[in-house]
Amino acid sequence: MKLRRLVAVVVIVLIAAALQTTMFARLRPFDSAPALVLLVVIAFARHIPAEAALILGFGAGVLQDLLADSPLGLWALVFTSAAYFVLRFRDRLEDDFSLIGPFVFAVTAGSLALFSVLGTIFGEKTLADVGIIKKVLLPSLYNMLLAALILPFATWVLGAARRRTTPFEL
Amino acid sequence: MWRPGNIDRPTGVFVGLLVLSLALVTVDLRASGGGLGTTLRDGAQTLFAPVERVVASATRPVADAFENLSNLFSLSADNQRLRAQVADLERQLQETESLQVRVSELEALLGVDPPAGLDSIAAQVLAVGVSEFDQVRVIDKGSDDGVGIDMPVVDEGGLIGRVVAVTGSVSRVRLITDPTIHIAVRIERTGETGVLTGRGSGPMVLELFNTDAAVVEGDLLVTADGRFPAGIPVARVRTAARAEVGFSLRTTADPVAGLTSIDFVRVLVFTRDEATVGDLEDQERLPATVPSDSGSQSEGDADQLPTTTTSTTQGGSTP
Structure with missing residues (x-):
């Protein structure tokens, strides 16, 4: 990945985190907000080289960990897993664009559910939250809707949909 | 039979990052509110605060518009609730004033210093x-x-x-x-x-x-x-x-x-x-x-x- 694109990706992840903590603190339909940083990771992981996508997931997760109240590394683990999941399925997604919306929903819901379970294991009592179902499903729904904006934007930022240098093949 | 050479490079990187994440979690939990995790968090919060300030002020009109729109539907109900609340608070204020006078008198009588x-x-x-x-x-x-x-x-x-x-x-x-x-x-x-x-x-x-x-x-x-x-x-x-x-x-x-x-x-x-x-x-x-x-x-x-x-x-x- 060229330096210019790398800088663009890092800046967009930072802006997404800032939007998440400021604008979406007030813009909360049904008292919930999208998981914007995760959505940005999903959007970029569709296009960039496999190792870069995993490192992006890890880095964005560490950033979220530093801004969150959870143990350092928990979000990093979740975002890295999400990036890996995207890598495994991104070729199939390009064959059938109608799957992208449900795919974003599934990855977001799976990531938030994984965080809930890991958070409870590591003492955060996330599953003790009575609104846990809502906290998993509504951000996933919002991410699915926002994907219509963010995914094309990520493609535009990277310059092209297919410029991978190391295709992920299992 | 499974061998390390069987896994592809991205999966190897993935496993490595998972191990690194778990190591970070362990180190942070063992530090229990101190150590490297706290230092990094404080540093990140200090560096990120100006970015948040800029983004917050830039997106304020959008958030304001959304809040105003959502408030439109509840204005009438809020108005009625607040009127009732004001009436109740006025009554409580009168009661509190008389109670405060009485408490002051009792404190003076008992020689108790008022709370700091x-x-x-x-x-x-x-x-x-x-x-x-x-x-x-x-x-x-x-x-x-x-x-x-x-x-x-x-x-x-x-x-x-x-x-x-x-x-x-x-x-x-x-x-x-x-x-x-x-x-x-x-x-x-x-x-x-x-x-x-x-x-x-x-x-x-x-x-x-x-x-x-x-x-x-x-x-x-x-x-x-x-x-x-x-x-x-x-x-x-x-x-x-x-x-x-x-x-x-x-x-x-x-x-x-x-x-x-x-x-x-x-x-x-x-x-x-x-x-x-x-x-x-x-x-x-x-x-x-x-x-x-x-x-x-x-x-x-x-x-x-x-x-x-x-x-x-x-x-x-x-x-």
């Missing part, structure tokens, strides 16, 4: 937690302004949370609804003491020590002696309950502070007494931290706490 005042620091909420699971707020005041770890944070309604991390210019506040937070509380009406526990986005859980106690809907719960200054309103009982014989009483309560829409807050300059108060979050000495007879002693203090004024009165502290 608590200074407070006004602050604005800069950001919220980065995920739905974070029950935290970032405020625009830090150690340079006098904010310290463990200080209580209130709004015009009551207790919001406590400061858990401080940098020079910003602080992080953990909300009372966080599932790891346990607050020693007292029912203002009866003086019974118990523990209030957060449950994330839902109502909080109240557990009373006295199994013979009873609570009614709308009972105000105020802080008892301990981590927070006594007498700060925390929550109102949502459902009336009476304990069964041999079991502790459990019911739910709603926070009185507007936790979902807080904008401006006050940090009370108060440090808990380590010698007399155990750490409620450890849940190791819960019953011992709140003496069962402390309610009647501090009940009177709670009545005279003007917690919504600039200087909050600290009452009922452990002698």
Whole structure:
């Protein structure tokens, strides 16, 4: 990945985190907000080289960990897993664009559910939250809707949909 | 047969990053609120605060428009509710004024010094937690302004949370609804003491020590002696309950502070007494931290706490 694109990706992840903590603190339909940083990771992981996508997931997760109240590394683990999941399925997604919306929903819901379970294991009592179902499903729904904006934007930022240098093949 | 050479490079990187993540979690948990994790968090918060300020001011019109739109539908109902609330508060104010005069007379008669005042620091909420699971707020005041770890944070309604991390210019506040937070509380009406526990986005859980106690809907719960200054309103009982014989009483309560829409807050300059108060979050000495007879002693203090004024009165502290 060229330096210019790398800088663009890092800046967009930072802006997404800032939007998440400021604008979406007030813009909360049904008292919930999208998981914007995760959505940005999903959007970029569709296009960039496999190792870069995993490192992006890890880095964005560490950033979220530093801004969150959870143990350092928990979000990093979740975002890295999400990036890996995207890598495994991104070729199939390009064959059938109608799957992208449900795919974003599934990855977001799976990531938030994984965080809930890991958070409870590591003492955060996330599953003790009575609104846990809502906290998993509504951000996933919002991410699915926002994907219509963010995914094309990520493609535009990277310059092209297919410029991978190391295709992920299992 | 599986061999290390069988896995492809991205999967190897993935496994490596997972191991690194788990190592970070372990190191951070073992440091338990100190060490590298805290240093990195404080540094990140300091560096990120200016970005948040810029983005917040740039997106304010969008957020304002959304809030105004959503407020349109509830304006009429809010108006009626506020009128009723104003009438009720005016009545309470008259009662409070006469009670204050009486308390002053009794204090003079008994030779009791009035409770010491608590200074407070006004602050604005800069950001919220980065995920739905974070029950935290970032405020625009830090150690340079006098904010310290463990200080209580209130709004015009009551207790919001406590400061858990401080940098020079910003602080992080953990909300009372966080599932790891346990607050020693007292029912203002009866003086019974118990523990209030957060449950994330839902109502909080109240557990009373006295199994013979009873609570009614709308009972105000105020802080008892301990981590927070006594007498700060925390929550109102949502459902009336009476304990069964041999079991502790459990019911739910709603926070009185507007936790979902807080904008401006006050940090009370108060440090808990380590010698007399155990750490409620450890849940190791819960019953011992709140003496069962402390309610009647501090009940009177709670009545005279003007917690919504600039200087909050600290009452009922452990002698």
